[in-house]
Amino acid sequence: MTYCVGMVLDKGLVLMSDTRTNSGVDNISVFRKMFHWSVPGERQVVLMTAGNLATTQAVISQLEERNKTPHERRPSILEAPTMFQIATQVGRLLRDVIEGRQDGGMQGEGPRFTASMIVAGQIKDMEPRLFMIYPEGNFIEASFDTPFFQIGETKYGRPILLRGYDPKMSFEDAVKLLMVSFDSTLAANLSVGLPLDLMVIERDRFEPLHQRRILASDPYFKSISSSWSEALRQAFHSLPDYSFVQHGEQPEGL
Amino acid sequence: MTYCVGMVLDKGLVLMSDTRTNSGVDNISVFRKMFHWSVPGERQVVLMTAGNLATTQAVISQLEERNKTPHERRPSILEAPTMFQIATQVGRLLRDVIEGRQDGGMQGEGPRFTASMIVAGQIKDMEPRLFMIYPEGNFIEASFDTPFFQIGETKYGRPILLRGYDPKMSFEDAVKLLMVSFDSTLAANLSVGLPLDLMVIERDRFEPLHQRRILASDPYFKSISSSWSEALRQAFHSLPDYSFVQHGEQPEGL
Numbered sequence: 388m389t390y391c392v393g394m395v396l397d398k399g400l401v402l403m404s405d406t407r408t409n410s411g412v413d414n415i416s417v418f419r420k421m422f423h424w425s426v427p428g429e430r431q432v433v434l435m436t437a438g439n440l441a442t443t444q445a446v447i448s449q450l451e452e453r454n455k456t457p458h459e460r461r462p463s464i465l466e467a468p469t470m471f472q473i474a475t476q477v478g479r480l481l482r483d484v485i486e487g488r489q490d491g492g493m494q495g496e497g498p499r500f501t502a503s504m505i506v507a508g509q510i511k512d513m514e515p516r517l518f519m520i521y522p523e524g525n526f527i528e529a530s531f532d533t534p535f536f537q538i539g540e541t542k543y544g545r546p547i548l549l550r551g552y553d554p555k556m557s558f559e560d561a562v563k564l565l566m567v568s569f570d571s572t573l574a575a576n577l578s579v580g581l582p583l584d585l586m587v588i589e590r591d592r593f594e595p596l597h598q599r600r601i602l603a604s605d606p607y608f609k610s611i612s613s614s615w616s617e618a619l620r621q622a623f624h625s626l627p628d629y630s631f632v633q634h635g636e637q638p639e640g641l
Numbered sequence: 642m643t644y645c646v647g648m649v650l651d652k653g654l655v656l657m658s659d660t661r662t663n664s665g666v667d668n669i670s671v672f673r674k675m676f677h678w679s680v681p682g683e684r685q686v687v688l689m690t691a692g693n694l695a696t697t698q699a700v701i702s703q704l705e706e707r708n709k710t711p712h713e714r715r716p717s718i719l720e721a722p723t724m725f726q727i728a729t730q731v732g733r734l735l736r737d738v739i740e741g742r743q744d745g746g747m748q749g750e751g752p753r754f755t756a757s758m759i760v761a762g763q764i765k766d767m768e769p770r771l772f773m774i775y776p777e778g779n780f781i782e783a784s785f786d787t788p789f790f791q792i793g794e795t796k797y798g799r800p801i802l803l804r805g806y807d808p809k810m811s812f813e814d815a816v817k818l819l820m821v822s823f824d825s826t827l828a829a830n831l832s833v834g835l836p837l838d839l840m841v842i843e844r845d846r847f848e849p850l851h852q853r854r855i856l857a858s859d860p861y862f863k864s865i866s867s868s869w870s871e872a873l874r875q876a877f878h879s880l881p882d883y884s885f886v887q888h889g890e891q892p893e894g895l
Contacts, residue, residue: 542796546825550873562883571800587885597885610881618876619804625872627864629816631841631851 388578389420389437389539392565393505395517395529397554399596400507400588401561403569404435405539407580421584422447424464428593430510432464432473433586437539438502438522445484446502450477474506474518474526482524503538507588515590543575544568558587558596566601566611583608642832643674643691643793646819647759649771649783651808653850654761654842655815657823658689659793661834675838676701678718682847684764686718686727687840691793692756692776699738700756704731728760728772728780736778757792761842769844797829798822812841812850820855820865837862 391404402421409415418440425431434450436443452460467473481504488500501522509515517529519536529536534554537545551564562585572579587597601608645658656675663669672694679685688704690697706714721727735758742754755776763769771783773790783790788808791799805818816839826833841851855862 542829543800545829546797546800547873547877549828550870551877559883559885563880564877566883567877567880574803575796575799607881607883614880615876616804618879619801619873621879622869622872622876623801623805623818623821625875626817626821626868627861629813629820629861631813 388576390541390544390569390572390576390579391420391435391437391505391538392535392544392548392568393433393435393507393517393519393529394535394552394561394565395515395554396534396556396558396561397590398558399590399592400433400509400515400517401558401565402433402435402505402507402586402588403562403565404584405569405573405579406582406584407578408440409578412577415580417580417582419584421586423586423595423598424462425594426465428511430465430508431588431593431595432470432506432508433588434477434507435505435538436502437504439500442481442484442488442500442502443504446477446480446504449480449484468510469513470506470508470510470516470518473508474516474520474528477504477506478520478524478526481520481522485522505536505538509588509590509593511593515588540572540576540579544572547571558589562587563611566608567615570608570612570615581608642830644795644798644823644826644830644833645674645689645691645759645792646789646798646802646822647687647689647761647771647773647783648789648806648815648819649769649808650788650810650812650815652812653844653846654687654763654769654771655812655819656687656689656759656761656840656842657816657819658838659823659827659833660836660838661832662694663832666831669834671834671836673838675840677840677849677852678716679848680719682765684719684762685842685847685849686724686760686762687842688731688761689759689792690756691758693754696735696738696742696754696756697758700731700734700758703734703738722764723767724760724762724764724770724772727762728774728782731758731760732774732778732780735774735776739776759790759792763842763844763847765847769842794826794830794833798826801825812843816841817865820862821869824862824866824869835862 394401404420406417408418420436422434450464451462504520506518518526520526547568581603583601585599586595589596648655658674660671662672674690676688704718705716758774760772772780774780801822835857837855839853840849843850
């Protein structure tokens with residue numbers, strides 16, 4: 388499994404992904420799921436992946452034209468005129484890779500080798516944009532009403548995002564929110580694991596404002612993880628108390 | 642979908658279930674998923690169900706021997722000597738019903754008509770016990786390390802249970818904790834819906850200490866729902882702030 392979140396703020400984009408890949412519980416490895424391309428001063432594009440690793444690696448390799456010798460590579464992701472065209476191109480590649488695998492003699496076993504992706508970025512003189520790409524190659528774009536996307540193991544970390552997100556929040560608060568969301572997911576699901584990759588993209592600044600890998604030893608992440616348990620407990624105790632008397636016993640039995 | 646939680650405390654058992662049943666999103670209804678049997682002064686047993694409604698209703702009907710005329714019914718759930726035997730009996734019935742349906746000409750479509758259940762209760766001179774029954778008919782029992790079970794749409798509401806649960810907590814706090822867990826689930830998943838059924842079983846008291854149906858209009862549930870949003874926001878802001886500077890930019894690019 389995987390957990391990735393991409394978020395649109397008024398100030399720009401914030402993205403976080405885990406790095407755990409597993410094939411069963413006895414075969415886990417660390418693979419980067421966040422990829423970054425940029426033309427300094429003109430554009431930057433970030434892609435996050437969830438799903439079958441061979442599929443997502445094939446898509447990334449083709450986007451980077453790794454089938455060509457290094458000096459011939461001119462990834463079209465760096466030349467497409469709009470983010471919409473980049474999302475279209477990623478979607479088409481993803482669908483083609485998945486279909487190619489499924490034709491390969493494994494029919495009748497239902498959908499396999501699937502993957503989904505989040506594409507985010509900005510091109511000069513246009514708005515920052517955020518897309519979620521489905522295995523079928525189609526995609527949706529984040530909007531005012533749905534300003535963040537999650538892929539992978541999305542459920543454990545969703546309630547806090549729904550409640551904590553605010554488009555006006557600072558980048559620092561957004562990073563804190565993502566760390567809490569990831570911490571809740573890590574606590575519940577073994578298939579999501581540290582380290583995490585973080586990238587902050589400021590509007591109209593065509594290189595990352597901030598990027599880092601958050602290791603298990605990271606003091607800030609550790610402090611969030613332990614303070615969040617305590618803060619949740621306090622939040623819980625601050626709620627009004629339930630009273631059996633106040634609410635009475637129901638006259639009719641169950 | 643469904644959401645049910647059963648919890649063992651030092652003081653007894655607390656159980657909560659939703660009531661939404663849906664077949665697609667355009668066909669939703671309210672069905673009770675919590676069932677209660679008792680022999681006053683001697684035993685009480687509660688069963689909660691998730692999964693295919695025809696399956697769970699068939700199991701409940703057979704447990705209650707509804708195939709017999711009312712004056713001939715002597716549900717064996719009221720006569721089995723131990724909670725373990727009750728769990729065994731429920732598991733066997735559940736497996737038989739599911740297998741019966743799957744043999745009925747719907748083969749080759751994979752597992753359908755499945756369901757899972759939580760069985761909780763106490764028989765005089767024995768401990769309160771809590772079991773989770775799988776569609777295959779086998780079951781597990783709650784223990785010190787895993788003192789609560791969830792069935793149905795379990796993920797959204799799990800992080801707060803993991804963090805808030807304490808075996809020594811009062812019944813009132815346990816109800817509050819369950820309400821927060823249900824509120825998080827309701828906010829994220831349309832297939833879980835109000836009203837909720839609540840039952841509190843005190844150790845060695847062989848009738849419910851407290852039972853009620855929590856409607857959408859319930860003032861306490863509404864106050865939990867709104868205060869929890871605010872309490873979470875405050876908890877979030879009480880966490881240490883992230884700082885780009887403190888953590889530095891990583892020298893190597895992504």
